[in-house]
Amino acid sequence: MKKVRLLAASAATLSLLLGAVAALAQDPIKVDPDNNKLLFENDRVRVYEVKSPPGNTLAMHSHPAHVVYFMGPGKAKFTTADGKVTEAEVKAGEALWSDPVTHSVENIGNTPLRGVVVELKDAAK
Numbered sequence: 001m002k003k004v005r006l007l008a009a010s011a012a013t014l015s016l017l018l019g020a021v022a023a024l025a026q027d028p029i030k031v032d033p034d035n036n037k038l039l040f041e042n043d044r045v046r047v048y049e050v051k052s053p054p055g056n057t058l059a060m061h062s063h064p065a066h067v068v069y070f071m072g073p074g075k076a077k078f079t080t081a082d083g084k085v086t087e088a089e090v091k092a093g094e095a096l097w098s099d100p101v102t103h104s105v106e107n108i109g110n111t112p113l114r115g116v117v118v119e120l121k122d123a124a125k
Contacts, residue, residue, distance in 0.1 A: 028061040028117075044121055052076075052113040057106040066119040069095045075109030090115075 029036040029048055035056065040047040050068075052058060060081065070090045077087050081102040089109075090096070107113045 026059075026061050028058060028063070031061045032056075032058050039116070046119045046121065048117050048119075050113065050115045050117055052105070052107040054107050054110055054112065057104060060102065060104045062100070062102040063098065063117070064100050064119050064121065065098070066117055067095055067097055069093075069116045069118070071114040071116065072111060073109075074107065074111055074113040076113055077106040077108045079104045079106075 028050075029038055035051050035053075035058065037049045037051075038046070039049055050058075052074075070092060072092050073090060075087065075089045077085060079085050087108065090113075105113075
């Protein structure tokens with residue numbers, strides 16, 4: 001019975017920690033202003049440039065629904081707030097869609113990751 005209680009307590013603690021990580025996740029431009037540059041913003045969209053040198057990790061941050069257009073090839077490792085890890089290799093000129101997400105991004109390639117992110121705001125306006 002002690003093992004069951006301990007496991008339940010551990011699961012509850014992990015859930016609280018993951019929720020805290022997601023709550024603390026910030027705007028990527030504020031998390032890494034040296035590698036993220038705001039290009040345009042209004043009440044509908046926000047557009048910014050990302051430059052991430054090899055080995056750089058952008059700490060946990062959040063995005064609303066968005067599109068990323070890659071200006072060069074690269075390889076990245078994404079870790080979501082719940083700990084799920086995925087890797088992706090992208091090509092220059094490729095565009096990818098993402099639903100809202102909280103994650104960290106590590107450049108695991110040999111080239112800088114360069115892209116333009118277009119984040120969607122409330123479309124009802």
